[in-house]
Amino acid sequence: MFYLLHGxxxxxxxxxxxxxxxxxxxxxxxxxxxxxxxxxxTIIATCNTLPFLAxxxxxxxxxxxxxxxxxxxxxxxxxxxxxxxxxxxxxxxxKGGKTxxxxxxxxxxxxxxxxxxxxxTEYISHLPDSVVLIVLVDELLEASNPLVKAxxxxxxxxxxxxxxGAALVSWIKKRAQSIGVSIxxxxxxxxxxYIGNQLRLLANELDKIATYVGDGGxxxxxxxxxxxxxxxxxxxxxxxxxxAQRNQKQALTILHDLLxxxxxxxxxxxxxxxxxxxxLLVKELSQKGMRAAQIATTIGIAPFVxxxxxxxxxxxxxxxxxxxxxxxxATDAALKRSRMTPEMALDLxxxxxxTG
Numbered sequence: 001m002f003y004l005l006h007g008x009x010x011x012x013x014x015x016x017x018x019x020x021x022x023x024x025x026x027x028x029x030x031x032x033x034x035x036x037x038x039x040x041x042t043i044i045a046t047c048n049t050l051p052f053l054a055x056x057x058x059x060x061x062x063x064x065x066x067x068x069x070x071x072x073x074x075x076x077x078x079x080x081x082x083x084x085x086x087x088x089x090x091x092x093x094x095k096g097g098k099t100x101x102x103x104x105x106x107x108x109x110x111x112x113x114x115x116x117x118x119x120x121t122e123y124i125s126h127l128p129d130s131v132v133l134i135v136l137v138d139e140l141l142e143a144s145n146p147l148v149k150a151x152x153x154x155x156x157x158x159x160x161x162x163x164x165g166a167a168l169v170s171w172i173k174k175r176a177q178s179i180g181v182s183i184x185x186x187x188x189x190x191x192x193x194y195i196g197n198q199l200r201l202l203a204n205e206l207d208k209i210a211t212y213v214g215d216g217g218x219x220x221x222x223x224x225x226x227x228x229x230x231x232x233x234x235x236x237x238x239x240x241x242x243x244a245q246r247n248q249k250q251a252l253t254i255l256h257d258l259l260x261x262x263x264x265x266x267x268x269x270x271x272x273x274x275x276x277x278x279x280l281l282v283k284e285l286s287q288k289g290m291r292a293a294q295i296a297t298t299i300g301i302a303p304f305v306x307x308x309x310x311x312x313x314x315x316x317x318x319x320x321x322x323x324x325x326x327x328x329x330a331t332d333a334a335l336k337r338s339r340m341t342p343e344m345a346l347d348l349x350x351x352x353x354x355t356g
Contacts, residue, residue: 001127001132001133001155001156002124002127002132002133002134002135002150002151002154002155002156003020003132003133003134003135003151003155003156003158004134004135004137004141004147004148004150004151004155004156004157004158005017005134005135005136005137005158005160006135006136006137006138006139006140006141006148006157006158006159006160007138007139007140007159007160007161007162008138008139008140008160008161008162009160009161009162009163009199010138010200011199011200011203012160012199013136013137013138013158013160014136016158016160017060017134017136020058020132020134021058024055024056024058024132025054025055025056026051026054026056026057026058026132027051027052027053027054028052028054029051029052029054029056029057029058030057030058030059030060031046031057031058031059031060032059032060032061032062033046033059033060033061033062034061034062034063035061035062035063035064035065035116035135035137036063036064036065036066038061039111039116039119040111040116040119040120040123041119043059043061043120043133044119044123046059047059047123047127047128047131047133048128048131050130051130051131055130056129056130056131056132057130057131057132058131058132058134059131059132059133059134060134060135060136061120061133061134061135061136062136063136063137063138064113064116064117064135064137065111065112065113065116066113067113068112068113117145117146117147118146120135120147120150121146121147121149121150124150124151124154124155125150125153125154127154133155135147135151140159140161162197162199163197163199164197168192168196168197169185169188169189169192171199171202172188172191172192172202172206173188175202175203175206176188176206176210176219179206179207179210180210180215180216181206181209181210181213181214181215181216181217181218181219182217182218182219183206183218183219184218184219184220184221186220186221187219187220187221187223187224190221190224190225190231191205191206191224191228191231194228194230194231194234194235195228195230195231195234201230205224205227205228205230205231206219208227208228209223209224209227209228212227225261226261226262232258232263232271233271233305235254235257235258236258236268236271236272236275237275237305237308238254239251239254239255239258239272240272240275240276240279240312241312242254243324243350243353244312244315244316245315248350248351251350251353252347252350255268255346255347255350259342259343259346265335265342265343265345265346266332266335266336266342268346269328269331269332269335269346270332272328273325273328273329273332275309276321276324276325276328277325278299278301278305278306278309279309279312279313279316279321280318280321280322280325281295281299282295282299282306282309282310282313283313283316283318283321284318285298285299286310286313292306292307292309292310293306295309295310324353327349327352327353328349331345331346331348331349
């Protein structure tokens with residue numbers, strides 16, 4: 001059996017892979033290859049190896065070779081001439097009859113993507129009953145892709161794309177049901193709005209809140225606000241957004257809502273300090289021409305945090321951010337020394353934020 005799992009939803013791709021692993025009695029007959037580091041000959045030779053003390057062998061190929069600049073999605077004659085021809089029966093071939101060795105190091109395969117896909121698709125129709133071959137690709141492949149065609153004809157295609165809008169809220173509800181709880185519409189919308197379609201993060205948050213409400217319980221907005229650190233951090237980003245827009249009324253409303261929800265003032269200040277520090281770093285790196293994804297990797301923050309920060313930094317000059325950072329540190333010190341009430345300290349911070 002051949003399965004092709006593809007699409008931009010890496011979480012669901014791996015959920016499908018996990019289920020397929022559990023469906024068979026593979027025992028120790030499981031092999032996983034990085035598609036960017038191995039050639040088709042090695043995969044085919046492994047597929048043709050009979051399983052030991054089990055009915056089937058599982059072979060998983062994660063990813064495909066990176067497309068080279070100017071490479072066509074369809075193999076050209078030049079590609080065919082450069083690619084070793086592999087025998088479906090033996091996994092051997094090529095010039096002089098030598099078997100190509102799979103690349104196990106991080107140096108990457110010498111195969112073009114077109115050559116790699118061609119080598120696999122020519123073999124799939126000869127796949128023995130003793131093997132289950134799964135190719136997992138975290139990108140959406142076109143219907144004309146040879147692997148998609150081969151899977152449609154000789155196996156199964158499972159396409160997973162990231163849900164958005166109403167589909168994301170529906171996904172959250174179904175995920176909650178699958179772990180034995182329910183979630184009301186408002187709570188599901190809150191998670192969708194603040195976490196977005198980061199499905200792995202959403203699943204982790206739902207697991208945590210489900211443990212709190214118990215089997216058969218219903219997750220409410222109050223539960224989400226109480227237990228989801230991600231949502232609270234995102235709400236504090238809304239506060240920073242309001243401050244950046246000099247919208248004191250909205251900032252004070254968000255601030256008092258957070259305090260009413262039981263957010264400790266010291267932790268609130270600490271989170272805002274962390275966010276403003278991130279804004280300073282993002283401002284510096286964006287001025288050097290870095291994009292949000294590069295910035296996230298460089299300073300070790302989540303991609304969605306980098307994207308939000310990148311949208312905010314344009315509303316501040318570097319001097320304003322530095323002044324705001326000093327204000328936050330002073331407010332933090334005042335709170336710890338009990339020189340004023342938390343509400344007064346935070347209200348004063350909102351009124352004077354970013355000025356000077």
